[in-house]
Structures are given as C-alpha cells and as structure tokens.
Amino acid sequence: MQETGLEPDIAIRIALGTSLFVILLNSISVALKYHEKHAVQWKQATLMGIVGSITSFGGAAVASRLSALTLSTIFGIVVIIGALKIYVTPAVRENGEISSNQMLYILAGVSIGFFSGLLGIGGGVIAIPIMLIFLHFDMRKAVGTSSAVIMFTSFGGSIGYIINGIGQPGLPPYSLGYINLIDWILLVIPGFFGARKGADIAHVVNPEHLKHLFVLLMIYVGLKMIGII
Template sequence: MEMTPTDPLYLGVLIFTGAFAGIISGLLGIGGGFIMSPVQYWLLQETGMDPDLALRAALGTSLFVILINAIIVTHKYHKKQAVLWKPALIMGVSGLISSFGGAAVASYLPASTLSTIFGVVIILGALKTYTTSAVKEKEKIRTNPVFYIFGGILIGFFSGLLGIGGGVVGIPVMLILLHFDMRKAVGTSAAIMLFTSFGGSVGYIINGWGQAGLPPYSLGYINLLNWILLVVPGLLAARTGAEIGHLVNPEYLKHFFVLLMVYVGLEMIGVI
C-alpha cells in the first residue's frame, strides 16, 4: 500500500528530519541537505513517485529549506564573530553562479547516478576532513582571492548538483585548501550557503517548471508541502545548534561531522 503525504508517518518523519537537520545546520555550519534529501527521496518513492523525479524533488526542496536555515545560522555565527565575510562573499558569489549550473546538470542525470555521486562526494569530504586538524595554530589563512573563487565554484557546483547547502564540501575545502580553523570554517560555511542555496533553488525551480509527475504544491522541483514540514522545525532547532556549536571542543565537532557524513554517504551509495 502506497503512502500519502497526509499519512501520520509521512508527516512525522519529515517534521523530525527538519528538526534534526536544523540542529546539525546550526552545530556544523552545513545545510543538512545530506540528511533531508535521502529521507525525502525515500518518502516520495513510497508515495509511488518515479525515482528520478523523487530524487530531483528531494534535492530541490532540501536546498530551499537550507536557504532559510542559513539565514538564522549565519546571524548567530556573525554575532560570535565566526564569519569571515570577505572570503564568504567571494566564495558565495562564485558559488551562486556554479550552483545554478549544478542544478541544471542534476535535471538530466538518473537517480542512480546522482545518488552514487552524492555518496562518493560526501565520503571523500569526510575522509579529508578527518585527516585535517580542527584548530590551525601555525598556518595562516590564505588571502589570495583566486583560491576563494576556485573554492566557491567547487562548493556551488556540488551544492546545486546534490541538493546540499555546500557545507559538506565547503568545510573540507576551507580546512584543507584555505587553512581555516574549524569554527571559522563552520561560520563562514553558513554564510556561503546563503548564496549557493539560493542559486541552486532557482535552478531547480526553472528546470522543473511544468514537469509532469510532480506532486501537488510543487514549484518546479521544489515541493512546498515538504518544505513547510521541514523548515518550521528546522528554524526552531537551528538556533539551538549554533549555541551548542560554540560550547563543543572543535575536534569533537569535527569527529561528529565526519561520522555523520560517512554514514549518509554509504547509505546513498547503497552499501548500508
């Protein structure tokens, strides 16, 4: 028997997922798309939706949720002076443009290919993050804007392609390539998500406009019903996550981030 969007299980799973993603967003400066997208992908398929359409709707809707969460989280980290605005603006603008392109590419790829790319990118990012120190004591943050532009393009493209805010790519980029410490990487990542999630959301709306087979209340590949169920609890939880993030040891924060990424990556590849 197929599930419907009005089933208590459907509603409950999305509400819980939104709250959990909000906490993770505030805690780690990532959008939580790598949590919301797999859950929505599963739920939409349970309603009888075509897998390719289900994954695109899941990715697009997640990005639109991330846009709202990013506003709250960025404000919190800005007040804690953990956002480096010059790098954030350079990476954000270049990421906005490339995230639109990533969303366009995603509109033509089958679900199996997208989910495999999703999983591989997340696992690689986790492994590189694990081998990088969360606290930079000797290395100076790079100041060459070329590195920021390159990092922004990389973050933005995968953000649009995979329906993520970019944090799971951005934090490893900032730790490894740009020599940020973990707290600055988390705060700046949240600011970059304002740009990448906006560009990606617009891309999913345009590329999904008029697409047959999408559920009711869809704006292109963004499903507004799912969006409301995810964004409201996410907004309430994101503030709490940001507060917790400033109380936790940066190395513990990094390890939690890595474990979460590896689990979701393996899930999307189909290993577990």
C-alpha cells in the first residue's frame, strides 16, 4: 500500500470505503437481475438489510480507528472461516424450506452489516455463509438474496466511511471522506457490466460447482489479505 504514496492506514480505509461505494451501485443492478430469475427473497432481504445498514455504519466507524494490519488480518480470517463453513454446507436443500424465525434474520442482519462496514466487502462473503448454514437457503437464493441485502449494507457503510473520513489529513484529491471518487469512477463502470454478466452465469452453473468456485475465491482472497500468499 506504500506504492500509492499514502499512509498504509489511510490507503486501506480508502480501499474499503471506495469498494463499498462501488458495490452499492453494482448490487442494485445485480439484485434486479436476480429478481428477474425469482432468486431474491425480498421480505427477508429487506429485514436483514435495514438492520444491516445501521450496523454497517457502525462497522465503518470501527474500521476508521483500526490499523491497516489489523483490518487486513480480520478480513482474511473472516473470509477463510466463511469459505470453510460454505464448503461443508449443501448447495441445494432437499426440503426447500428456509427459516421463518424473524430473530434469526435480525441477528443475521446485525452480523452481515457490521462486517460489511468493517471490511468494506458489501456483505456477500458473510451473508452467503449465514444464509446457507443458519437460514437454510439454497445456493442460488442465498446469492440472489444477499445481493439485495448488500444494497442496504453498502449504503450504510458508505455513509460511515464518508462521515468518518471527512477532514482527515493525508487524503488524496477528489476524496469524499474515505471514498476516492476518481477510483470509484474507474471501477464502477466495468464492475457494473461484470456483475450483471456474473449473475447470468451464476444462474446456469450447477449450484455445487458455484459453491466450490466461491469457496476457492474466498480462500485465495483470505490468504492474500493475511499475507500468506
């Protein structure tokens, strides 16, 4: 991160905040795409999302006070644990019944939102394991519904990174708090089209294969953030 010319702590906060702001627009597009394929449980997504947007704001506030090393280590550990949990969870549920326990959805929203804001990840790598393991979603509905939840959590987290970054010394030009608008523009357009294409592909891929691809990606990212690879 020193290659950017920024202090490591500032650089990682900008990376997380800008990432969330990119995810905000992309998640809206992806959620609508999954909605067309009947893969979004909107009632559950809205409950988790509203709760998550509040705790995402809090996660962003915590992240603005942690060091780069601490943030990257937490990120890596959380992602790897999520990957391992997904690996041992069936991608397809035989009974097709998702949980109806409202309290579980509220607790899920708290967890998804907090880690979304803390780690600048929108919440997918947290939401999908929770939906698969505790809420009994199948893989496709977990991916589709998580995209709807991410609309809320990325919004709350983005606001948190803006507010906590305003007036901080060492920010690069064209920054809105910890969100760099130049980087956002460069990332959001290709990300928008890539995310929609990914949603199309995910819907036709075998759910078990989709799960394995997701697990491999999560483990790679987690190990990279910890510094093992």
